[in-house]
Amino acid sequence: MSAIGDTDRRHLWHPFTQMADWDKADPLVITHGKGCELYDEHGNAYLDGSSSIWVNLHGHRKGAIDRAIKRQLGQVAHTTFLGLTNPPAALLAERLVRLAPPGLSRVFYSDNGSTAVEIALKMAFQYWRQRRVDPRPQKRRFMHFNHAYHGDTVGAVSVGGIDLFHATFRDLLFPSERVEFPYCYRCPFGKSYPACASACLEPVERALAEKGPEIAAFVVEPLVQGASGILTMPDGFLKSVRELCSRHDVLMIADEVATGFGRTGTLFACEQEGVAPDVMCLSKGITGGYLPLAATLATDEIYQAFLGRYEEFRTFFHGHSYTGNPLGCAAALANLDVFENEDVLARVQPRIRHLWRSLNDELGDHPHVGEIRGRGLMVGIELVADRDRRTPYPLEAQVGNRIGRKIRERGILIRPIGGVVVLMPPLAMTRPQLTRLVRGTRWAIDQVLAGA
Ligand SMILES: *Cc1c(COP(=O)(O)O)cnc(C)c1O
Numbered sequence: 001m002s003a004i005g006d007t008d009r010r011h012l013w014h015p016f017t018q019m020a021d022w023d024k025a026d027p028l029v030i031t032h033g034k035g036c037e038l039y040d041e042h043g044n045a046y047l048d049g050s051s052s053i054w055v056n057l058h059g060h061r062k063g064a065i066d067r068a069i070k071r072q073l074g075q076v077a078h079t080t081f082l083g084l085t086n087p088p089a090a091l092l093a094e095r096l097v098r099l100a101p102p103g104l105s106r107v108f109y110s111d112n113g114s115t116a117v118e119i120a121l122k123m124a125f126q127y128w129r130q131r132r133v134d135p136r137p138q139k140r141r142f143m144h145f146n147h148a149y150h151g152d153t154v155g156a157v158s159v160g161g162i163d164l165f166h167a168t169f170r171d172l173l174f175p176s177e178r179v180e181f182p183y184c185y186r187c188p189f190g191k192s193y194p195a196c197a198s199a200c201l202e203p204v205e206r207a208l209a210e211k212g213p214e215i216a217a218f219v220v221e222p223l224v225q226g227a228s229g230i231l232t233m234p235d236g237f238l239k240s241v242r243e244l245c246s247r248h249d250v251l252m253i254a255d256e257v258a259t260g261f262g263r264t265g266t267l268f269a270c271e272q273e274g275v276a277p278d279v280m281c282l283s284k285g286i287t288g289g290y291l292p293l294a295a296t297l298a299t300d301e302i303y304q305a306f307l308g309r310y311e312e313f314r315t316f317f318h319g320h321s322y323t324g325n326p327l328g329c330a331a332a333l334a335n336l337d338v339f340e341n342e343d344v345l346a347r348v349q350p351r352i353r354h355l356w357r358s359l360n361d362e363l364g365d366h367p368h369v370g371e372i373r374g375r376g377l378m379v380g381i382e383l384v385a386d387r388d389r390r391t392p393y394p395l396e397a398q399v400g401n402r403i404g405r406k407i408r409e410r411g412i413l414i415r416p417i418g419g420v421v422v423l424m425p426p427l428a429m430t431r432p433q434l435t436r437l438v439r440g441t442r443w444a445i446d447q448v449l450a451g452a
Helices: 005-013 065-074 087-099 113-130 152-156 163-172 201-214 238-248 269-273 300-304 326-341 349-363 400-410 431-450
Strands: 031-036 035-042 045-048 102-111 141-145 177-179 214-218 251-255 280-281 294-299 369-375 378-386 418-421
Touching: 045 431, 065 326, 087 102, 087 294, 087 326, 102 113, 102 300, 113 152, 113 214, 113 251, 113 280, 113 300, 113 378, 141 163, 141 201, 152 163, 177 400, 201 214, 201 238, 214 238, 238 251, 238 269, 349 369, 349 378, 349 431, 378 431, 400 418, 400 431, 418 431
Parallel strands: 141 177, 141 214, 214 251, 251 280
Antiparallel strands: 031 035, 035 045, 102 294, 280 294, 369 378, 378 418
């Protein structure tokens, strides 16, 4: 084993990883990258099929972003945001507000998706307590969907809906209201689309009508629930949820941490249904996958409720050591420049079409593929032991994990979730690379399932 691999095994503890299994194989040590490829310490190349866990957009060592970070490094790496400001942070806020859905006019920075969500929850909570007209301090709970994922800090886990991740911490969490999510392939109402006529909206409406007076905000992953296996909303569902929130006086928090920055084919997923949330959480792709940065955007209505004389203590009491980090903000500005200068959103459309065509050609009739779903460059391939009965593979079989390991032999890196193979290529992945990704995926699925 390599020296780095050995050092890792002696000292490190990896996220979402059974470390007893980690110790069984040599760790893959990535030393550098270029474009959509990563290289290990022996010089082997791997296609980055997970965008380094959903963050990378334009490939690695993108010239424009590299240069922007170096330029900022020549000025200063970090200064506090308490009592000071800095050019990249101010300019980025202006750009984000211009690009975000209408009404979002204030930007609060943090470092990762989970903190962006924590901030959104605390903002919504405090807003209802102290707004000038008709304060509603009884609105102090949150609503969320089954299968939702909003991060791993305790507040974000409290509004999460993935029992496997969340059950252990139940006694630590604040209570929140869970609403059934329209996971169409396994419809919780036993209906099928589109004959169901969106029966899945009824429980949302009922929950909001019943609990609305106690609910501060509804936290939603717009269009796609990522971490639970790329579960997609039926068309029009998001827009209806927005309307129901407004009708029942509940704030809508759009968690665009995964879907933001072109992932679903538009800059933000909310745009596809003309939805303007009250609060929006951004991270992952915000720096093009370079540095940890997050932003929570809020409406002026929310912001105004925090203004007052000092001694009223309406201040939003929240902050982090690295809030408004200039290097991260410089990377994010360069990321937005790339979107503009290279017309990324237009140029990604034929790649998206190519990816979905390849998926259908290679895997559409596969006896162990139950469903291929997603939006844009977010793909979930749900594997089933029996296609007619939609029988999932047992978690212990670890089919996803095994496929993720097998596909490395073909020089590809992906990160499946349970029995769902997830493909999340950077927006910059070329058509030949996308073809290789899909063919490699089929090969690995066949190799692993032949023995399952
Ligand atoms: C990844 C993710 C988060 C958490 O972001 P971190 O940066 O990992 O803390 C929150 N919400 C969604 C939808 C995500 O996909």
